[in-house]
Amino acid sequence: MDIRAYWKLDFTREKMTLWAGLAAFVLAVCFGSPAHANKLKVAAVLNSPVDHQWVSRVHVSLLKARDRGEIDYLLAEAVAASDTIRVIREYAEQGAELIVAESYTVEREARDLAKEYPKIKFLLASSLPPDGTNVAVFDNWNQDAAYLGGILAGSITKTNKLGAVGGMAIPEINRLIGAFREGACTVNPKVQMLVSFVGGFYNIPADKEAALAQIESGADVIYAERFGANQAALEKKKYAIANLMVQDKAYDAAVITSALWNAEPMFDAAIADVKNGKFAAKDYGREYGSYVIGGSALAPLGEWEKKLPPDAVRAVKEAEAKMKAGTLKATIFQNKIDSGPCPK
Template identity: 45%
Template sequence: MRKTPFHIQSRRSFLKSSIAGAAVAVALPAGAFAQAKVLKVAGIYTVPVEQQWVSRIHIAAVAAQERGDIEYTYSENTANTDYPRVMREYAEQGYDMIIGEIFGVEQEAREVAADYPDVAFLMGSSFKEDPALANLSVFDNYVQDASYLSGIIAGAMSESGKIGMVGGFPIPEVNRLMHAFMAGAKEMNPDIAFQVSFIGSWFDPPKAKETAYAMIENGADLLYAERFGVSDAAKEKGILAIGNVIDTQPDYPDTVVASAIWHFEPTLDAAIAKVQAGTFTAEDYGTYSFMKEGGCSLAPYGTFEGKIPQEALDLVAKRTEEIKSGAYTVTINDEEPKSS
């Protein structure tokens, strides 16, 4: 585990532009929280903050700090075996809220939370909230709306009708995104075929890259990059990719056509407001990631403007409005996806 204060992290160029943009995007009216307590918030992450999923939490926390709502510090690369200990350390230090991900340490983390009823815990989890544990709320990145839209683009851009999909682990938060993406692709091409593989890691770019190579050898001409490393393989082999959670097109301008973006700000801001108001309790914050809540979006097409079939663009626009209005609902399927 390495504890890294924000002033050191700010030197990391990978997150600089995203953090600056988030600070502007979520800026609130002056004095909105003028009378509210500035919360001490700690993040605990099992991977580097550059990793897609965690980076979205980190960016939202930095924005809240720059806005003046919280004082934020974090620990990254925390092993699951150390996670409960780090939770206790922050709780003992008087932090008001602890955020992070307990997918691999559910029982132990909930036992720690029970020992500190005055500390609010907002944790990524595959399980639901427990009313008996009032100070622990759960969340997940329910960005199936944006994933579905990115699938429409993928279905229109694949010429071979073969798409490769590389994920970390077949857990609900990954499975639902893949299923939504596949549903979108099938709207453009009902006969499209998928190769699906999981690398058994949240951060192993070389392994993800090798898995993607194999899919390309098997005929895939477009890849779903749920993990880092996949877009590198696509770039090297001259095929296209669809991003996930973050917008990587600036790094792969000729490769990444579109990306489903997760915005953690609505989730974190709702929790901050409730802690400040003294109303924080056990809840499932998953719906704050829905498109209608501002929790996800489809990234700008950038260098692919004018290169995507109009039929796909029209359907994306139509579905976007329907999703926001509630007229169309993207199916949430948490079962493990299979290859065609």
């Protein structure tokens, strides 16, 4: 057979397949694989290990984006506060296009650094507002879920004393504990709150000790904004409402539910905005953290639904339906929540 005849324009299936394969090969060699052509280089600088509650939500969300082929993901975990700025700068110099970082302890320094790299987008976990054109902020806006947890706690307490163990009295935590108290007080105005702040974000023994002291003072349901409080509830056979994530099954005997933070909608939006040139200096956490769009949720009650008083379950479900419809929202409490009775 004359080889020249074979390569005449003949649109048989075999030849079209051959041509398509050759074209794909040439494109891949010249321009890279299409699946990787639009990957965004994202770096995360996190002050706690990725098995920590809050940090895990950030890490898991970015892992999902990486696994979908949308980003190249660089991670620095358990970074000391004194090293945060240095590590952020290293990622900026390495060509990161979006840097996600905790900036609570270096708020001003992080913003000053961002000004040195105006083409890089920064998404900072922060208590301060956005800044300039390239600094957006975020945090967990799961206070609506905490409110529902409060309804449940206020409905089932037998002592009318509820505990809450938080990391620090910053706005991000104040609004969770405030929402928990608000939910509890709507169904039980006799509630007395016992509130403790342990002064940090990753001190499980201190969390546990604070919760044990609250239990000793009569609290029979604990809002475990900090993980170690779950351990205290389990040890003392009390109840806990966990925070941010579904707890390990080892805690099933104590943890009834959790005020979940589903961070994926927020990070997906920020990544898409950077890619599309629409990234803005705004609060991504607040915009994408609502109950309506699934940014926060109360974890399913599971087997607990059969164990809890029907009135308690009904109260939670009725309030949750309103939150899903956007007709009910928890009040935003910015200031420190102190121990004491329901506000008048």
